[in-house]
Amino acid sequence: MFLFIFIGMPLAIAGILPVISRISRKFLPDFLANLCFVILLAASISIYNLWPGAGRFSHNLGWFGTDLNISLVLDGFSLLMIFTVCIVSLAVGLFSIDYIERYGWRSAYYSILLVLVASINGIILTSDLFTMYVFIEAAGLVCYGLVAFGRTRFAIEGAIKYLIISAIASVFILLGIALIFVRTGSTDLRVIAAYPVAASKVNIILFLVGFGVKCALVPFHFWMPDAYTAAPAVLPAMSSGIFVKAAGVYALCRIFFNTYGVNQAVLSVMIYLGIVSILVGAFLALGQTRLRRMLAYSSISQMGYIVLGLGIGTPLGIIGALLHLFFHSAFKSLLFLNAGAVEYATGTDESKELGGLGGRMPFTSTTNIIGILSAAGVPPLNGFWSKLIIVIALWQAKMFLYAFIAIFASVLTLWYLLLIQRRIFFGKLNKLLAEVYEVPFWMNLSMVGLALVCVWTGVSFASFICTWLLPASGVLIDGVKGQLFIIGSQFL
Amino acid sequence: MTSLLIGAVLVFACLAVFLKDMLKAVLCLLISSIFLAIIFFRLNAPFAGVFEISVVAGLIMVLFIITISIVGPQDTVSEPTVPIAIFLVLFMIFSYLVNDGIVHLLTSEKFLANSKDYKRFGEALWLGRTFDIVGQISVIFAGVFVVLLVAGRRRNGK
Numbered sequence: 313m314f315l316f317i318f319i320g321m322p323l324a325i326a327g328i329l330p331v332i333s334r335i336s337r338k339f340l341p342d343f344l345a346n347l348c349f350v351i352l353l354a355a356s357i358s359i360y361n362l363w364p365g366a367g368r369f370s371h372n373l374g375w376f377g378t379d380l381n382i383s384l385v386l387d388g389f390s391l392l393m394i395f396t397v398c399i400v401s402l403a404v405g406l407f408s409i410d411y412i413e414r415y416g417w418r419s420a421y422y423s424i425l426l427v428l429v430a431s432i433n434g435i436i437l438t439s440d441l442f443t444m445y446v447f448i449e450a451a452g453l454v455c456y457g458l459v460a461f462g463r464t465r466f467a468i469e470g471a472i473k474y475l476i477i478s479a480i481a482s483v484f485i486l487l488g489i490a491l492i493f494v495r496t497g498s499t500d501l502r503v504i505a506a507y508p509v510a511a512s513k514v515n516i517i518l519f520l521v522g523f524g525v526k527c528a529l530v531p532f533h534f535w536m537p538d539a540y541t542a543a544p545a546v547l548p549a550m551s552s553g554i555f556v557k558a559a560g561v562y563a564l565c566r567i568f569f570n571t572y573g574v575n576q577a578v579l580s581v582m583i584y585l586g587i588v589s590i591l592v593g594a595f596l597a598l599g600q601t602r603l604r605r606m607l608a609y610s611s612i613s614q615m616g617y618i619v620l621g622l623g624i625g626t627p628l629g630i631i632g633a634l635l636h637l638f639f640h641s642a643f644k645s646l647l648f649l650n651a652g653a654v655e656y657a658t659g660t661d662e663s664k665e666l667g668g669l670g671g672r673m674p675f676t677s678t679t680n681i682i683g684i685l686s687a688a689g690v691p692p693l694n695g696f697w698s699k700l701i702i703v704i705a706l707w708q709a710k711m712f713l714y715a716f717i718a719i720f721a722s723v724l725t726l727w728y729l730l731l732i733q734r735r736i737f738f739g740k741l742n743k744l745l746a747e748v749y750e751v752p753f754w755m756n757l758s759m760v761g762l763a764l765v766c767v768w769t770g771v772s773f774a775s776f777i778c779t780w781l782l783p784a785s786g787v788l789i790d791g792v793k794g795q796l797f798i799i800g801s802q803f804l
Numbered sequence: 805m806t807s808l809l810i811g812a813v814l815v816f817a818c819l820a821v822f823l824k825d826m827l828k829a830v831l832c833l834l835i836s837s838i839f840l841a842i843i844f845f846r847l848n849a850p851f852a853g854v855f856e857i858s859v860v861a862g863l864i865m866v867l868f869i870i871t872i873s874i875v876g877p878q879d880t881v882s883e884p885t886v887p888i889a890i891f892l893v894l895f896m897i898f899s900y901l902v903n904d905g906i907v908h909l910l911t912s913e914k915f916l917a918n919s920k921d922y923k924r925f926g927e928a929l930w931l932g933r934t935f936d937i938v939g940q941i942s943v944i945f946a947g948v949f950v951v952l953l954v955a956g957r958r959r960n961g962k
Contacts, residue, residue, distance in 0.1 A: 319938060326945055330952075382935045417953060424949040431942045438935060442855065446939030450946050453866065457950030486859075493851070 315371050315384045317355060318394060318433040322348055326426035333419030342409045345422040349405045349429070353398035360391060360780070368787070370439070385439040388783025392634065393436045393562055395780065396641045399765060400553040401429045404546050407649050407758035410751065411656060415461060415544055428454040428550060432558045441489050441567075442499040448485070448526070448559045452478050455555060458547040459539045467542035474539040481525035481532070488518035505571045505792050516578060519567055520585075527560030529585045529619060530592040533612045537596075540608040545652020548604060552611045553645035557637055561618055565788055573792040574625055582623030587714055589616030594724040603651045603661040606732055607644070610687065613721060614640045620718065621702045622788075624709050631777065631785045632701035638780075639694040639769060643686035646762035650680040653751045653759065654736060663732055668741030672748050675756045677737040679763040684733055686766045688726035694770035806846060812839045814899060821891060830868045834860070854933050858940055866947030873951045 325348050332340050373382040405425065412421050431454065434447035456478075460471035492515060493499055496507045525532040540548040568578055593613025600606035618640065621633025653676045654669065655661045670677040686695040699722055706715035750756065769776050816836035823829040837860035844853035 323938070323941060323945065326949070330949075382938070420949050420953045424946060424953065427942050427946045427949065431939070431946070434939060434942065440935060442933075443935045443939055446858070446936050447942065450939055450942035453943060453946040453950065457870070457946065457953060460950075461953060 314355070314359070315386060315437065316373055316382070318352060318437060319430050321352065322426040322430035322433070326423040326430070329419045329423045329426070338418060341419040341422045345426060346402070346405045346409070348426065349398065349402040352429070353395075353402050356391070356395045356398045359386070360395070363388075363391060363783070383439055384437045386437065387787045388785075389562075389565070389634075389787040390436045392638065392780050392784040393558060394433060396638050397429065397432050397436070397554045397558070399762075400550065400641050400645045401425075403645060403649065403758045403762045404549050404553075406754050406761070407549075407652070408546055409754040411544070411546065411652060411755055414656070421461075424454050424457060425546070425550070428458075428555070432554055435558045436562060439501050440499050441492065441501060441504070444563060444566075445482070445485055445489060448563070449482060451555055451559060452482075455539075455547065455551055458550075459543040461544055461547075464542055466538070470535075470538035470540075470542045474535045477525060477532070477535040481522045484518045484522035484525075488515050488522060491515050491518070501566060501571050505573075508573075516568075516572070516575075519564070520578070520581060523560050523564040523567075524585060527556055527564070527615050527619065528612050529560075529615060530589040530612060533589070533593070536612060537605050537608040540611075540648075541602060541605045545604070545648055545655060548608065548611075549645040549648040549652070552608070552648060553641045556611070556615065557618075557641060560615070561622075561637060564619075565622065569622075569788045569791055571792065576625075579623045579625045582619050583711075583714065584623075586616045586618075586620030586623050587717055589613060590620065590721045591616075591717060594721045594728070598724065598728045600728075601663045601735075603654065603663060603732055603736065604648065606728060607647050607651060610647075610725065610729070611640075611644055613725065614644065614687065616721075617699065617702055617718065620714065621705065624702075624705045624711070626705055626709055627785065627789050628701060628708060629705035630788050631781055632698055632705050634784050634788075635701060635773070635777065635781055636695075636698035639686065639698050639766070642762055642765045642769065643683045643693075643695060646679060646759060646766065647683040647687065649755070649759050649762065650676055650683060653755055656751055656755070657748050658745055663735040666736045666742060666745070668737070668739050669745065669748065670737035671741065672745070673737070673750045675750055675760060679759040680733060680737065682763040682766055684726075684729040686770065688729055689722045690726065692770050694766050694773065697770065697773040806843060809839050809843050809846070812836075813843070814895075818895060822888070826872050827869075830865065830872065833868075834865055851933070854936075858933070858936055866943055870947055870951050 325344055329341055329344060332344065368385065368387040371384045371386070373384065405422075408421070408425065412418055415421065428451055431447045431451035435444055435451065438444050438447065456471050456475050459474055460468055489499060491512070492504055495512075496504050498504065521532070525535075528536040536552075540552065568574065572578075590613050593609050593611070593616060597606045597609035597613065600609060614636070618633045618636050621629045621636060623629070624632075651661050653673070654666070657673060657676075658666060658669070660666065682693065686693040689696045689699040691697075699718065703715050703718050706712075706718060813836050816832045816839065820829045820833040820836060823832060837856055841853040841856040844850070844856055
């Protein structure tokens with residue numbers, strides 16, 4: 313039951329919020345939604361404290377002694393993902409208190425944010441491929457709505473592009489699931505793992521393309537910049553921070569590492585996709601003047617690092633990839649929230665129309681620098697350690713060219729992000745921006761909180777690896793074996 | 805019986821294409837998919853039936869209804885006649901093929917699925933795919949909230 317609150321609680325609150333909002337339009341939706349995010353974060357930390365450190369636990373939900381056939385599975389990897397989701401969703405929830413004022417209907421907004429969190433948690437905790445697909449669709453549906461929430465021509469265009477490309481990806485995934493079901497007679501990942509025949513070439517291609525679109529890897533990345541530019545800033549923070557990772561990287565890892573078992577051909581494809589994404593994302597980001605568009609291309613590049621790390625296939629590469637997955641969630645959500653704050657204060661995120669905001673918006677400027685330096689991999693912030701581990705893993709695997717490209721793209725990242733920092737926050741204040749002031753308290757609190765996460769995880773990265781990362785990477789290193797053996801469900 | 809059901813699927817699928825009123829067209833598609841699900845159940849493939857109903861009735865219908873609510877009843881779409889004529893010809897060929905080949909194929913014992921675990925829709929859904937219902941609730945919630953949000957903003961004239 314304890315584990316089910318990650319899905320059930322946000323869904324239940326999402327259902328009652330529109331009713332409760334008739335009593336209080338502002339306070340209760342803000343309070344209940346954020347209380348839910350705080351409880352989920354506390355629950356994820358307390359589960360970690362109860363966690364024996366390794367193993368895979370299955371929990372069948374019952375109702376007065378009757379088995380409900382809802383089976384939730386938790387291991388080190390899903391625990392790390394749940395923790396990431398809880399941190400980012402709390403930051404976005406706090407940011408929304410002031411930010412969503414301009415977009416109107418608060419209770420419905422929080423409801424769809426809660427449905428998004430419940431769906432992402434559903435993707436992470438299920439052990440069934442079709443249920444995972446249903447939750448991916450549910451989360452995707454919320455994202456299309458949030459993109460179109462901007463109601464400008466570009467927002468609708470972005471939403472339609474996202475919808476169409478994502479629907480094509482869903483067809484690929486569904487076809488893959490159907491083929492597996494035909495071969496094995498089940499969609500349960502544990503059953504599929506016992507059938508080596510399930511991993512046919514067609515299936516591998518279908519899943520690589522389907523989840524590649526969800527991850528926005530090059531050449532399946534077209535939806536991301538348009539979708540992220542026009543939507544409210546909380547959507548890219550949630551989507552780039554956690555949805556893309558849960559529906560893309562997490563699902564990909566569960567299928568290729570834990571169900572099919574690693575295969576050199578798949579790993580090579582992952583390396584190529586990763587390298588191309590890193591380079592193309594970085595070069596395309598270089599030419600952008602709109603802050604959010606640049607961050608969207610930067611996300612494509614950073615997702616490339618994660619897939620590259622996984623593609624190396626060595627324990628060190630997997631640790632680097634998962635570390636970058638968590639760190640990227642923190643710093644990219646921070647950067648997107650910063651972009652939202654700039655837009656909230658000035659009405660635009662076009663860097664040509666901005667300048668000298670540092671003096672007017674000290675919190676936003678400082679947290680943005682922390683985010684940028686983390687993204688570019690400057691020590692001692694968190695992005696440095698994850699990229700360093702990925703580069704060392706590439707070096708160990710004798711992939712010297714790829715290691716060089718990873719370092720080169722990191723320098724490019726620093727270049728384009730510092731360029732935009734200088735244009736927006738440094739220099740002389742644009743005369744049109746004389747009336748601009750720092751954003752309200754809750755937005756600042758959320759950005760400062762995420763910036764502290766970036767600094768804290770960077771400074772204490774070694775203990776973070778030992779506590780959260782090793783159990784998570786252990787699950788992927790164990791491969792199919794990790795999927796098959798369930799230890800028990802006592803502590804849940 | 806299977807032939808009749810397939811006929812019903814085709815008729816309602818055609819109505820979904822030809823009806824001008826988009827809401828009625830979506831409802832026809834929904835009825836068509838329910839008939840398809842019944843065919844799956846009759847052919848001993850309860851999970852395929854449950855998937856058909858949950859995906860089409862749950863996921864795709866919500867998407868269509870959102871789109872209709874965004875576009876609104878006043879935005880009529882004029883359709884060219886040539887594609888409709890081409891569709892009619894293709895449909896007649898397809899109907900012939902279905903009647904001639906696929907019905908025999910589907911109803912012969914050799915090709916029947918052999919899932920004996922769940923016979924009825926309720927059993928397959930409640931005992932076999934309970935967790936999907938939670939996902940479906942997420943989908944329905946998401947769809948309803950998105951419709952309310954977008955429709956609310958539309959009324960405000962923003």
